[in-house]
Amino acid sequence: MSESDSDEENFIRYGTPLEPFEEDEVPTKRKYQQQPDQYAVDEHGRRRFHGAFTGGFSAGFGNTVGSAEGWTPATFKSSRSEKAQRTNQRPEDFMDEEDRGEHGIAPRHMQTHSEFSGQKRTRPRQYHDGPIPGEPVLEQLVQAVHETAAVKMLRAMGWRQGQGTGERVSGQQKKRARDQHKVYGCYIPPEMRPVSSIACIIENTQTEDDNDSSSSEVDYDTLFAPDDYEPYILHRKNDRFGLGYSGLSRHSVLGNLVGEYGSQPSSSRSHLVMKEKGRKVSIRGQAFGVGAFEAEDDDIYASEDMSHYDFSLGGTDSKTDRKPVREKSNNVLEGFVKSSAPLPSVPSYPAPALPRDYRPAAAGARRSRFEPTDQPQRDQGLGRHELTAEARGALLGETPLTKQPEPSTKTIDKEEALLKVLGRNVNFVSKDTENKSIDFIPITDSGKELTKVFKPFASDRKKQARYERYLVDKAVVWERGGESDSLTEWEREREMVEFEQAAKLYKPLSGIMGDRFTHASEPDEALNPLSAVAKSSINYGLATREQTEAAARGVYGVMTRxxxxxxxxxxxxxxxxxxxxxxxxQEEKKDDKPKVSYSIFSYMESSVHDKDSFTKEQSTFSGSKSLQREPPKPSQTEPTSNTDEITTKTDETMSSKGIERLFKPEITPTGFRKRLTVAELFLKESEMNKDQGKEVTETINKFDKMDLYKSIFLSDSEDEEPIPDKNKTDFIDVPKNVERNTSPPRGIFANINFDELNSWKRNDDKPPTGTKKDEEKIEEKDSNSNEEQYYGPKIPDNLKKRLEADVGDVVTAVQEIDSSSSSDSWVDVKEVKKKKKKKVKKHKSKHKKKNSKHKKKDR
Amino acid sequence: MSEISVLSTIKCNQQTIRSVRFNVDGTYCLTCGSDKKIKLWNPHRELLLKTYGGHANEVLDAAGSCDSSHIISCSADKSAILWDVTTGQPIRRYRGHASSVTCIKFNEESSMAVSGSIDNTVAFWDIMSRRNEPILVLKDAKDSITSIQVTDHEILTCSVDNHVRLYDIRMAKMISDYIGHIITYGSMTRDGQCYVLSCNDNTIKLFDKDSGEILNTFKGHECRDLRLENAVNEKDSLIISGSATGEVFYYDLISSNVSQKLVHGPKPVVSLSHHPTDCYLLTASENEIKLWGTKKMEL
Incomplete structure (x- = not known):
C-alpha cells in the first residue's frame, strides 16, 4: 500500500485523468455484443464474408491484397531445365476450397456416369456391323454395375440373369414352348428346321438327349425357369439395295466408316463420288450378281465385305481346302443338315366333281355382260327376284315383244355380233323394237294370251318347254320328258317348286293391274341424256284434266281451285x-307415341304384319287371292278427307256387305287415325249415335245448298261437261276405301306406288267440280265434327238407317271427293304413313325405295 | 300521273344482280349478286353502306327485317343466312333445303323466315330460337318454288308446277289454284285481296284471292325463260313488271293497258321492288340497279 502511494508520487501525470468510476452508477449504454453464430464461418473456423461483401465468392479476403497472406501475383519462371508451362487461369484459381466443395459453386467430386449408375434404362443400341458382328465384346465386359429397381426386385424374388420370368415349368413344357416359338412368315416344320452348324447338331442331339433324360426324369418333377424373352428387333432398312443385299460394307477392317475421318473432309460417305464437278461419277462398292464368265458362283448371296477379298499375294490354298471339306461333309448346303425324318407326304385330294351343266370355256373368251347365261337363275327365297323384264311387262299387261328364240351363245349370228360391236344391248332391244311400232304398251290384254306368250324361263328353252307342259298338265311333265332324265332328282324337285312359284306369280293380273297404269305422256328418252327436257305441262302438280281444261279455257275459279x-x-x-x-x-301428338292397344283389330292386323305370316303370305302368294283372304278391318277406315288410301280391292270383292258397312258408324268422320281400343270404340259408337241425327240433317241442308251453288256456278260449264253416269258406279266403288288393305304392299306390289296410281285414276273419273267446293266445306265440317260439338238426344237406330238410305248419295259423293281432292294433300298422308311404318322395321328399306321413287315421279 | 324518271343509277359490281329489295320503309335497298355477296345501299343517295359476304354461291334473294336490324338471305348454296346489319356478321345459317333456295321472306314481326327452294319445299325457320332445323316444311308443291309472299296470316307460294298455293294459318287451310302456266313470281295487292302472278306465257294474271277467279290479264312484256318479277304500286292502281326486252311495264290494274313503259337498258329486267309507301321503283338489270320515281326524296 505504501509502495503504491510512493509510486503515485513518483509518477508525473500528463493529460486529464478519466473521471472516476462510480460504483453505484449504472452504465447507460451497453456495448453491442455480436453473437458468434451470426458470422459465416468456413470449415476451418475462418470468418467469411468480410465487410460489405455479402455474397458470391468469399475470396474477397482469401487471395487478395487485403488478406493476411496478401496477394501473390502469378510469376513466370522459365529455365533451361524447367521450361515454363503454358498456364491457363481458370475461375477455380480465384475460388476458395469451399466453393469447390459439395455445396459450392463448382462442385468437384467423382460421380458414376449415368450410364453405369443404373438409374437410366439402357436402350438397345444399334451396333454398327464392323468386322466382328454382334455386340462388341468390350460392351459385354464392362457391364453396368447398378441395376434397376425392377432387376433388384426380381433378384430378390429369385430371378437369375439369363432366365425368363414367370412360373417355373417342367422340362417338357419348356421344350414345347421353345418349339412354339413365334415365327414371322412361314413356319418351318421342326423336322426341316435348319441347323446352322455341326455344333448345333450336337446341341440338338444333346437336347434330344436332354429330352430323353427329362422324360425319364419326369417322376422327379424338376422344374425349370422359363426361357428368357428374346426381343424381336426389326432393323430399319435405310438403304435402297435389294432385300438381303447390303452392298459393300462401308466399314473398313478397323471398324470405322470409310471416309468418316482421316480422309479429306470433302469426301462424302456415299459410294458415288463426284471427282470433278459435273464431270465424272465414280462408283465405289460392290456390284450385285455374278459375272457370266465367273466360274465360282457359290457365294453370290452371301453378304460381302472386305474380308472376303484377298489382301495378300499367294495361292488360294485355303479356299481349295475349304470347299472339298464342305462337299464331303453332307452333300447339302452349308448350314443345312440332311434331315433324318422323311418329308411328310403331301396329301392328294381328288379333283372336285364338275357340275353336270358345266361347260369348259376358254379363259380368254370374252362374254358380254348381257349375254344370256345358260345357268338357271339364282334361287332366291322370294319369287319376285326372278322377275325379268318380260315378266314385269307381263304383269303390266304388256304384249311381249315378239322375240325370236334366243340363239345359243355359241352360234351368235353375224348381225348380232355386229350389234355387239356397236355396243347395243342385244337382249333388251330386240330387233323388232327397232321399227318403233310398239311405242306404248297396250294395256287391255286378256289374261289368256299372256299365259301363252309369257315365258319366265326364256333363257333356257328346254326348261321353258317343260314349264309350258307343266302349265298344261302338272302331272305329265316328268313322266315322258326324255330330256328330263338328264336331271337329277333334286334338280327336278327344285324345278317343280320353281314352276309352281312361277305359275302363281306370273298369272295374269290384268284385272287388277290393267286399270292402274296409263300411258307415259312423253316418250322416255332415258338413253339420251343430252336430249332437252321437254316441258310437259300435262298433269303438272297432279292437276286433273278438268283443271287443265278449265285453265286452258281461262275459266279459273271453282274449277281450278x-x-x-x-x-x-x-x-x-x-x-x-x-x-x-x-x-x-294434341290428339296428333298423342298418336306419335305407340300406344299399347289391346284391340281386337290390332290382333287382326298382326296376322299380316308378323314376319312369319308375311313369309307365309309370300309362299302362298297369288295375286288377288291373298287380298281376299285378308280379314276385313272395319274400324280401320280413315274417312277423314285428307287421307286418301290405297285401294287394292278388286271388283269381285265388292259385296253388298261392303256397301252396308259404308253406312255403319265407322264411316262417319272421326278424325281418329289410330286404332281404337274396344272400350273407346264402344264409347265412340254411343256418341256417334247421339250425333248422327244432327249430322244427317245438316248434310241434307247442305245438299240443298249445294244444288243452289250448282245452279249459280255451274250453269254454263255443266252443259259442256257430260255428267258421267259413272257416278253411280263410283258409288259402288266407294267401299274400296272401306275394306282397304292397309298392310304394306308386298311381293310384286312392293315397289308399285298405288297411291299415286289411284289418285291419278281417281282424278279422271271425278264428277264435275262444280259442287266440289261446297262439298268440301261439308266434308270439312264433318271431319271437324267432334263429338262435343253436337248436342241433343241421339237418334234411334232405325230412324238413322232410314235417313242414311236417303242421304246415301250425299255421303258417297262426299266420299268421292275425299279420294279425289286429296291428291293435293298427299304428301302429308305419305308422311303419316312413313311415320307409322317406321315402327315396322322390316319394311323400312322397301319404303325408302318407294319414297324415293315417288319423289322422282313428282319432279 | 306525273312522269316517272330515273333518279339514280348504281353500278353494283356484283356481276349479275339476282334480286333487288327495298327495306321495310323504303330508305335502303339490298342487292343480291351472283358474286355471292349482298350489298346494302341507300339508293336515294347512291351510297354503298355495307357488304355481306359469306354465302358459298350466288345469292338469290334477301329480305330485311321489320326493324331493319337483320337481313335474311338465301343462296344457291342451299342455305339461308341471317345477318346482323350493323356488324355485317352472319348470325345463323339455316341448312335444310336439298337444293338452291330461291326465295325468302320474313313474316310480319320478323320472328320467322319462310324460304322456298328448288327442292319443291317451303321451310319455316324460327328466328327467335336457336333452332337450326325448319319448324315446318310444306311439301305440297310438285315442282320448284319460285316465289313466296308472307302476310300476317297467309303464305302464298308459287311453283313451277303451275299451282299457286295459299296457306291460311287462321283457317288452317291450304288453297291451291291451278293456273296452267309456270308461275315465275307471285305478289299480292296491298289490300290483300288479289294475287298478281307472272306467268311464263308472257302475261301477268290477276286473281281474286277468295274465289280463285281470274280478274285481269296483262300482256305486253316478254318473258322468255326468265323468272320475271312483278310489283304493285303503292296505291294498288298499277301493276309493274320487268321484261326480257329490258323495259319496265306499268299496267293499269283496271283497264290492263300499258300506262307507261320505262326503258332500263338492253338487258332483261328481272328483279324489281316497289317502295312500300311512295312512288319509287327499283329495277335491276345485269349489274346495275336504277331507282325510278317522280321526285327526289328529301333527305
Whole structure:
C-alpha cells in the first residue's frame, strides 16, 4: 500500500485523468455484443464474408491484397531445365476450397456416369456391323454395375440373369414352348428346321438327349425357369439395295466408316463420288450378281465385305481346302443338315366333281355382260327376284315383244355380233323394237294370251318347254320328258317348286293391274341424256284434266281451285300471332307415341304384319287371292278427307256387305287415325249415335245448298261437261276405301306406288267440280265434327238407317271427293304413313325405295 | 300521273344482280349478286353502306327485317343466312333445303323466315330460337318454288308446277289454284285481296284471292325463260313488271293497258321492288340497279 502511494508520487501525470468510476452508477449504454453464430464461418473456423461483401465468392479476403497472406501475383519462371508451362487461369484459381466443395459453386467430386449408375434404362443400341458382328465384346465386359429397381426386385424374388420370368415349368413344357416359338412368315416344320452348324447338331442331339433324360426324369418333377424373352428387333432398312443385299460394307477392317475421318473432309460417305464437278461419277462398292464368265458362283448371296477379298499375294490354298471339306461333309448346303425324318407326304385330294351343266370355256373368251347365261337363275327365297323384264311387262299387261328364240351363245349370228360391236344391248332391244311400232304398251290384254306368250324361263328353252307342259298338265311333265332324265332328282324337285312359284306369280293380273297404269305422256328418252327436257305441262302438280281444261279455257275459279286442310305448326301460329286453329293438335301428338292397344283389330292386323305370316303370305302368294283372304278391318277406315288410301280391292270383292258397312258408324268422320281400343270404340259408337241425327240433317241442308251453288256456278260449264253416269258406279266403288288393305304392299306390289296410281285414276273419273267446293266445306265440317260439338238426344237406330238410305248419295259423293281432292294433300298422308311404318322395321328399306321413287315421279 | 324518271343509277359490281329489295320503309335497298355477296345501299343517295359476304354461291334473294336490324338471305348454296346489319356478321345459317333456295321472306314481326327452294319445299325457320332445323316444311308443291309472299296470316307460294298455293294459318287451310302456266313470281295487292302472278306465257294474271277467279290479264312484256318479277304500286292502281326486252311495264290494274313503259337498258329486267309507301321503283338489270320515281326524296 505504501509502495503504491510512493509510486503515485513518483509518477508525473500528463493529460486529464478519466473521471472516476462510480460504483453505484449504472452504465447507460451497453456495448453491442455480436453473437458468434451470426458470422459465416468456413470449415476451418475462418470468418467469411468480410465487410460489405455479402455474397458470391468469399475470396474477397482469401487471395487478395487485403488478406493476411496478401496477394501473390502469378510469376513466370522459365529455365533451361524447367521450361515454363503454358498456364491457363481458370475461375477455380480465384475460388476458395469451399466453393469447390459439395455445396459450392463448382462442385468437384467423382460421380458414376449415368450410364453405369443404373438409374437410366439402357436402350438397345444399334451396333454398327464392323468386322466382328454382334455386340462388341468390350460392351459385354464392362457391364453396368447398378441395376434397376425392377432387376433388384426380381433378384430378390429369385430371378437369375439369363432366365425368363414367370412360373417355373417342367422340362417338357419348356421344350414345347421353345418349339412354339413365334415365327414371322412361314413356319418351318421342326423336322426341316435348319441347323446352322455341326455344333448345333450336337446341341440338338444333346437336347434330344436332354429330352430323353427329362422324360425319364419326369417322376422327379424338376422344374425349370422359363426361357428368357428374346426381343424381336426389326432393323430399319435405310438403304435402297435389294432385300438381303447390303452392298459393300462401308466399314473398313478397323471398324470405322470409310471416309468418316482421316480422309479429306470433302469426301462424302456415299459410294458415288463426284471427282470433278459435273464431270465424272465414280462408283465405289460392290456390284450385285455374278459375272457370266465367273466360274465360282457359290457365294453370290452371301453378304460381302472386305474380308472376303484377298489382301495378300499367294495361292488360294485355303479356299481349295475349304470347299472339298464342305462337299464331303453332307452333300447339302452349308448350314443345312440332311434331315433324318422323311418329308411328310403331301396329301392328294381328288379333283372336285364338275357340275353336270358345266361347260369348259376358254379363259380368254370374252362374254358380254348381257349375254344370256345358260345357268338357271339364282334361287332366291322370294319369287319376285326372278322377275325379268318380260315378266314385269307381263304383269303390266304388256304384249311381249315378239322375240325370236334366243340363239345359243355359241352360234351368235353375224348381225348380232355386229350389234355387239356397236355396243347395243342385244337382249333388251330386240330387233323388232327397232321399227318403233310398239311405242306404248297396250294395256287391255286378256289374261289368256299372256299365259301363252309369257315365258319366265326364256333363257333356257328346254326348261321353258317343260314349264309350258307343266302349265298344261302338272302331272305329265316328268313322266315322258326324255330330256328330263338328264336331271337329277333334286334338280327336278327344285324345278317343280320353281314352276309352281312361277305359275302363281306370273298369272295374269290384268284385272287388277290393267286399270292402274296409263300411258307415259312423253316418250322416255332415258338413253339420251343430252336430249332437252321437254316441258310437259300435262298433269303438272297432279292437276286433273278438268283443271287443265278449265285453265286452258281461262275459266279459273271453282274449277281450278282446290282446298285442303292444312295444319300449321303451333310454333308457326305463335310466331304469326294467330291463335292455333282447333285443338286437334294434341290428339296428333298423342298418336306419335305407340300406344299399347289391346284391340281386337290390332290382333287382326298382326296376322299380316308378323314376319312369319308375311313369309307365309309370300309362299302362298297369288295375286288377288291373298287380298281376299285378308280379314276385313272395319274400324280401320280413315274417312277423314285428307287421307286418301290405297285401294287394292278388286271388283269381285265388292259385296253388298261392303256397301252396308259404308253406312255403319265407322264411316262417319272421326278424325281418329289410330286404332281404337274396344272400350273407346264402344264409347265412340254411343256418341256417334247421339250425333248422327244432327249430322244427317245438316248434310241434307247442305245438299240443298249445294244444288243452289250448282245452279249459280255451274250453269254454263255443266252443259259442256257430260255428267258421267259413272257416278253411280263410283258409288259402288266407294267401299274400296272401306275394306282397304292397309298392310304394306308386298311381293310384286312392293315397289308399285298405288297411291299415286289411284289418285291419278281417281282424278279422271271425278264428277264435275262444280259442287266440289261446297262439298268440301261439308266434308270439312264433318271431319271437324267432334263429338262435343253436337248436342241433343241421339237418334234411334232405325230412324238413322232410314235417313242414311236417303242421304246415301250425299255421303258417297262426299266420299268421292275425299279420294279425289286429296291428291293435293298427299304428301302429308305419305308422311303419316312413313311415320307409322317406321315402327315396322322390316319394311323400312322397301319404303325408302318407294319414297324415293315417288319423289322422282313428282319432279 | 306525273312522269316517272330515273333518279339514280348504281353500278353494283356484283356481276349479275339476282334480286333487288327495298327495306321495310323504303330508305335502303339490298342487292343480291351472283358474286355471292349482298350489298346494302341507300339508293336515294347512291351510297354503298355495307357488304355481306359469306354465302358459298350466288345469292338469290334477301329480305330485311321489320326493324331493319337483320337481313335474311338465301343462296344457291342451299342455305339461308341471317345477318346482323350493323356488324355485317352472319348470325345463323339455316341448312335444310336439298337444293338452291330461291326465295325468302320474313313474316310480319320478323320472328320467322319462310324460304322456298328448288327442292319443291317451303321451310319455316324460327328466328327467335336457336333452332337450326325448319319448324315446318310444306311439301305440297310438285315442282320448284319460285316465289313466296308472307302476310300476317297467309303464305302464298308459287311453283313451277303451275299451282299457286295459299296457306291460311287462321283457317288452317291450304288453297291451291291451278293456273296452267309456270308461275315465275307471285305478289299480292296491298289490300290483300288479289294475287298478281307472272306467268311464263308472257302475261301477268290477276286473281281474286277468295274465289280463285281470274280478274285481269296483262300482256305486253316478254318473258322468255326468265323468272320475271312483278310489283304493285303503292296505291294498288298499277301493276309493274320487268321484261326480257329490258323495259319496265306499268299496267293499269283496271283497264290492263300499258300506262307507261320505262326503258332500263338492253338487258332483261328481272328483279324489281316497289317502295312500300311512295312512288319509287327499283329495277335491276345485269349489274346495275336504277331507282325510278317522280321526285327526289328529301333527305
Amino acid at each position: 282446290r282446298e285442303a286442310p292444312w295444319r300449321p305448326d303451333s310454333l308457326v301460329c305463335k310466331r304469326f300471332n294467330v291463335p292455333e286453329p282447333g285443338g286437334v293438335r
